[in-house]
Amino acid sequence: MKNSQILETAKTEGIENPPEANPVRCNVCEKRCTIAGDSTGICRMYTASDGVLKEKYPGMLFATYPVSIENIPILHFMPNGKLMLVSTIGCNFSCPGCVSEMIIKNTDSVARMMKKTLPGEVVEAAKSEDCSGIVFCLNEPSVSYYTFLDLIRTAKENGLAAGCSTNGYMTEEAVLGAAKHLDFVNIGLKGSSPERYRECGAGSPDPIFRNIRLLHENGVHVEVSIMHLLGREDEVMRAAEMIEDVSREIPLQIMPFMPHDESQKECQPSVAESEKLCASLEKYLDYVYIFNTPETERLNTYCPSCGKIVIKRKFNGPMGAKVISYRDGGMCECGRSAGIKGEIRTEGFVEPRHMGGYRSIKALDAIETHLAVLGVTDSSKVIDVWIDTVESGYLRGLHKKKSTVEGFFDDLHHFASLAGAEDSYMAMYEKYHPVVENISERAEGAEKPPVYSIMAKPVLPLFVDKMDIDLIRIAGGHPINLDLGLDDKSKKMEIDPAVINSFRPEFVFVSGKRGDDEGFSTEEWKKAGFDIPAVEKGNVFRFIYPDSDSTFSWVITLMDIANKLHPEIFSFDLDYEKERLGI
Incomplete structure (x- = not known):
């Protein structure tokens, strides 16, 4: 994009800085930075020259690849849709624990990964991949506003849908300039109070709730996501009330906080706590969802009138979902629409595991x-x-x-x-691989008890492509999950208890950090239809995940599995081993 095009775009979208102005006021986001000389604004993504606001990396993209729309995530617009994801780098917020931190903090360094990409090239790539539209995701579009505008405008001109994921902190003039080219938006709320927004380097949530209303009133499909921090449920409740003032039908996505280290654990809600919050939100909103939680049923779209499932979904990784089944047109059998916009594709797109959304x-x-x-x-x-x-x-x-x-x-x-760093690798290999060899060799002649691994509740088998399954094999067990063969491409997540009963598993291991003990009593297993030796003998265990930043923490997990499967062979002192191995 040429400099003259940037200025022209700014004028046509109503964000004009007079050429004689020096320094320049950036009117893209509500921080409205004043930029002069060689300086940049807070996002570090704009400069100024001759009174003109300029993007630091105009027309440069960090990522371009196809994704499923549920992994943006968007749930009520073109379900099962396939989109071409694009992103740049940078953000105007500084949220602790941001999932996109690596493309936000060190923008000048990460800029080496960006490539000049014309909007027409993105459109061609989208059409060649049979995408229904493009979506700006991974980082904040307002820090590359003019590149973003060119992309969504070109997409619309070529018959594609256009959308984005944003923190919503744009100025009124910026959001209205974008709205005329947008079909859908996911606005990521940090909370609903000024205090919460100050934690992220912003001043007030007011402009964001204003923009939710502006986008909705201008015909853009709006969905809202918000983090659930334990003890700060009032932030979510107040947000839901304010969204209701715009429309009860705006979907709200709850993202339970996932701690990055031990110090943040007190902020992590249990599954039960997030589901309780969701239930209380239904008095304000018709569609409330929980992400990042394999066992929840709250990824499904339920009819607000009769409560029946209109669209059934399953967990599909961080901030992701996958459609399992749906009623034609998103209409409940009672005759009520579930507020689905656009056509529901028959089959969803399955991206490679590390290429979906975030x-x-x-x-x-x-x-x-x-x-x-x-x-x-x-x-x-x-x-x-x-x-x-x-x-x-x-x-x-x-x-x-x-x-x-x-x-x-x-x-x-x-x-x-x-x-x-080959020398460093060899030192690591020689330190940790002998532990694996030792356990494998010692377990070789032992009986291989059948072991069933679950994600969070009895009917949710752990996928076969998880390292935990290989650790069971090395420790001398037979992972029946290999026989089940379920992975993230499988249509169903739940398994018939009768199938598991037929394997007679002697051990059960539970993956994940739930924060509660629901589903582990003998009564719960029997109520779910399971009749297996593991439950009768009390051999239901959690996988041990050491609170450690070490990438080799799985070695302790392996030792713990070996201790439990073959106590006649193994008796590792896990605390001693953690200290010995530096984990």
């Missing part, structure tokens, strides 16, 4: 963690590895490798070779 960001973050273990912390080297991983296509197969212990070591070796 998963690509999480994958790059995991690579950075691997490199830190190897002693590689220089941001330039980290980004070199990221670039190679993306451009070589290695990212697409990353999850499959991570699902086994040997794949984990292969990944680590691969990244070490890219970063010139």
Whole structure:
């Protein structure tokens, strides 16, 4: 995009700075930064020259790949839709624990991963992938406003839908300029109070609730997401009240807080606590959902009139969902519409595990963690590895490798070779791999008891592509999950208890950090239809996940499984081993 085009775009969308103005006031977001000389605004993504506001990286994109619309997430617009995701870098907020932190904090370094991409090229890519539209996601569109406008305008001109995920902190003139080209928006609320927004570097939530109303009144399909922090339920309740003032039919997505370290655990709600909150929100809103929670039924769309399921969905990773079944047109059998906009595609798009929505960001973050273990912390080297991983296509197969212990070591070796850290890798290998070999060899001649692993409740088997399954195998068990064969591509998540009963599992392991003990009593298992030796003998355990930043914490998990499956062979002192191995 040429500088003259940027100024022209600003004028046509009503965000004009007079050419003689110096310094320049940025009127894109409500921070309205004053920018002069070589300085930038708070987001570090705009500069000024000759009285003209300019993007620092005009027309440059960080990511372009197809995604399913439920992984944005958007639930009531074109269900099962396939979109071309685009993103830039940077944000005007500074939220603690942001999932996209790696493309927000060090923008000048990460900018090396961006590529000049014309809007027409994005449209061509979308059409070649049979996408119904494009969506600006992963970072905040207001920090690349003119690039964002060109993309959504071009998409609309070419018959594609256009949408975005945003914190909603745009000025009124900016949001109205975008609204004429937008079909759908997910607005991510941080809360509903000025105090909560100050924690994220903003002043007030008022402009965001104003923009929710403006977008809704201008015909844009609006969905809202909000984090649930334990003890701060009032933030969510007040937000729901304010959304109701616009429309009861605006879907609200609850994102239970997931701690990044031990110090944040007190903010994590249990499943029961988030579901209780959801139930209380229904007096304000017709459609309330819970994400990031495999066992919840609150990813389904229920008819507000009769309570029957109109669209059934399953958990599909961080901030993701997947449609399992639906009623034609999103109409309940009682005759009420569930407020679905656009056509429901017959089949949804299944992206590679690390290429769906925010998963690509999480994958790059995991690579950075691997490199830190190897002693590689220089941001330039980290980004070199990221670039190679993306451009070589290695990212697409990353999850499959991570699902086994040997794949984990292969990944680590691969990244070490890219970063010139082979010596560090060998030191890690020689420290930890002998532990795996020792356990595998000692368990080799023992009987292999059948082991059933679940995600959070008895009828939810753990997917076969999780490392926990391989740890059971190494520790001398037979993971019946391999026989079940369910993964993230499977249409169903729940299993018939009769199938599990037929395997007679002697042990059950529960994955995840639930924060409550629901579903683990003998009565609960029997009520669910299970009659298995593991429950009768009291052999239902949680996987032990050490509170550690070490990428080798799974070694302690392996030791704990070995202790439980074969106490006649193994008696690891886990506290001692954690200290010995530096985990």
